[in-house]
Amino acid sequence: MSASIKLQPFDLAAIRRDFPILESQVHGRRLVFLDSAASAQKPRAVIDAMVFAMEHQYANVHRGLHWMSERTSDAYEAVRDKVAKLLNAASRDEIVFTRNGTESINLVAYTYGRAILQPGDAVVVSEMEHHANLVPWQMLRDAHGVELRIVKITDAGEVDFNSLEEQFADGRVKLLAVTHMSNVLGTYTPVERLAKFAHERGAKILLDGCQAIVHRQVDVQAIDADFYVFSGHKLYGPSGIGILYAKREILESMPPFMGGGDMISSVSYERSTWAKPPHRFEAGTPAILETIGLGAAIDYVEAIGFPAIAAHERELTEHAIAVLSEISGLRILGSAQDRGGVISFTMEGAHAHDIATLLDRQGIAVRAGHHCAEPLMGRLGVTATARASFALYTTIEEIDALAAGLIRVKQVFG
Amino acid sequence: MEASAQIYHNVIMDRFRSPRSAGRPENFDAEAEGNNPMCGDRIHLYFGREGARVSHESEGCAIMIASAELMADAVAGKTPAQIRDLRADFESVVTTGAENPALGDLNALANISEYRSRIRCATLPWATLGLALKEAE
Numbered sequence A: 001m002s003a004s005i006k007l008q009p010f011d012l013a014a015i016r017r018d019f020p021i022l023e024s025q026v027h028g029r030r031l032v033f034l035d036s037a038a039s040a041q042k043p044r045a046v047i048d049a050m051v052f053a054m055e056h057q058y059a060n061v062h063r064g065l066h067w068m069s070e071r072t073s074d075a076y077e078a079v080r081d082k083v084a085k086l087l088n089a090a091s092r093d094e095i096v097f098t099r100n101g102t103e104s105i106n107l108v109a110y111t112y113g114r115a116i117l118q119p120g121d122a123v124v125v126s127e128m129e130h131h132a133n134l135v136p137w138q139m140l141r142d143a144h145g146v147e148l149r150i151v152k153i154t155d156a157g158e159v160d161f162n163s164l165e166e167q168f169a170d171g172r173v174k175l176l177a178v179t180h181m182s183n184v185l186g187t188y189t190p191v192e193r194l195a196k197f198a199h200e201r202g203a204k205i206l207l208d209g210c211q212a213i214v215h216r217q218v219d220v221q222a223i224d225a226d227f228y229v230f231s232g233h234k235l236y237g238p239s240g241i242g243i244l245y246a247k248r249e250i251l252e253s254m255p256p257f258m259g260g261g262d263m264i265s266s267v268s269y270e271r272s273t274w275a276k277p278p279h280r281f282e283a284g285t286p287a288i289l290e291t292i293g294l295g296a297a298i299d300y301v302e303a304i305g306f307p308a309i310a311a312h313e314r315e316l317t318e319h320a321i322a323v324l325s326e327i328s329g330l331r332i333l334g335s336a337q338d339r340g341g342v343i344s345f346t347m348e349g350a351h352a353h354d355i356a357t358l359l360d361r362q363g364i365a366v367r368a369g370h371h372c373a374e375p376l377m378g379r380l381g382v383t384a385t386a387r388a389s390f391a392l393y394t395t396i397e398e399i400d401a402l403a404a405g406l407i408r409v410k411q412v413f414g
Numbered sequence B: 001m002e003a004s005a006q007i008y009h010n011v012i013m014d015r016f017r018s019p020r021s022a023g024r025p026e027n028f029d030a031e032a033e034g035n036n037p038m039c040g041d042r043i044h045l046y047f048g049r050e051g052a053r054v055s056h057e058s059e060g061c062a063i064m065i066a067s068a069e070l071m072a073d074a075v076a077g078k079t080p081a082q083i084r085d086l087r088a089d090f091e092s093v094v095t096t097g098a099e100n101p102a103l104g105d106l107n108a109l110a111n112i113s114e115y116r117s118r119i120r121c122a123t124l125p126w127a128t129l130g131l132a133l134k135e136a137e
């Protein structure tokens, strides 16, 4: 299908028409959706692909010998190729379908973590991880005796390489698990440098790409990532489908995650043998429709192109930082050199929830709370923040609406 | 801000800005900790049996703090059984939006029923008081 992809000029009005939900009214106002980092809205192409499958091309995959199952399996497996191409993986067999990024990390912690890591080995995560890239490692620590270490971030919200040196100093670190882009601070981490750092010290690297994949071209071979994970629903695809990329030799060394149909080579009462990756890690009927939807989302994003998306979002982010900085009492958290369209902030005298409620009444959707990053909130000295996040369909006018909305919040709380 | 700010009216904003029952008292008979894991609201509540005195140390939004304040006023002098009834009546007000003349100032929070994700902010102090009452028994 990739032959049909033609790069189009970035036409924001046309893009917005592709997302039916953006026409919605909330509390009598046009929806201003600034919560795409939690989950993005879906373009017509994704909706249509899923409806088409249900209406014309649906059966279970890998199981039927009949026409419908073969066609559905083809459509489903074609998405593995699309994801491999999106990430520039060396092989389609390095792409494992999961339910979401959280499950992908749990899969690694459960299988690689227990079979390859040994008690006494250490795993390092950063202070700015989503709970999804912290709690699975805590569980591994408690179940398997692996040590969990935390690398500090600077006040700007960047990985502190001095702290990283310290954590690696005793040579026991075997895995560095770190975000590619913070869902709170918007920081992009220097992933090539981190991968090189880990590899030079005999450790593997896992990158949580749940946020980064939406905004940037990711090349797992150029990064030299050992593991890369993301969720389909943030990339304009449906919920229920996630991706685990891992290098082939690593996947081959890993035992299964869950047992059941599709993941075996042969089964008897005495013993079962495992299928080769990626199927070894895909027990049971997968999210067939959601996977097909993700394929349509990838086509959609690639047709617009990451360079255009990144340029648009850079403009939005710069504008947002400029207009929000003008509001007195508003504090933007983090000031990383390399940052994307996720902006967390606090306002003097107004709690994040009150900000979010007052904005919501003006039709503006932002997120408020700890953003599944409670330890990071502690590090920043706050209990909650409000967060505005941008997508390829976000407009400058929406950011101005946010700024105007925040000025009204100040009037109530000033 | 027309209807949009309905919940943030004088009673709520006054009590949020100038709480009267905040802080740790010298004497108390029970204490309890409440938090809302979804959003991070936190309240530490102190209960004195005599006169049913409630004080709180809170970290959170205006709705939660104002609710703790209005609760402290409302339960003063009441018996544990009356407090439990009051809690049930209050929860009914904030979930249905129907004011209850017997509840006085607590009705200031009735509108929160329209802000579904915020009802928990209003009920957190009451749930925490429930825990303190149990401990005081």
Ligand SMILES: Cc1ncc(COP(=O)(O)O)c(C=O)c1O
Pocket (backbone or CB within 6 Å): A037, A038, A100, A101, A102, A103, A130, A132, A133, A179, A181, A182, A183, A208, A210, A211, A231, A372
């Ligand atoms: C950085 C980061 N990691 C992990 C996740 C978890 O994603 P999901 O809930 O789709 O598994 C998120 C999303 O909230 C995220 O922003």
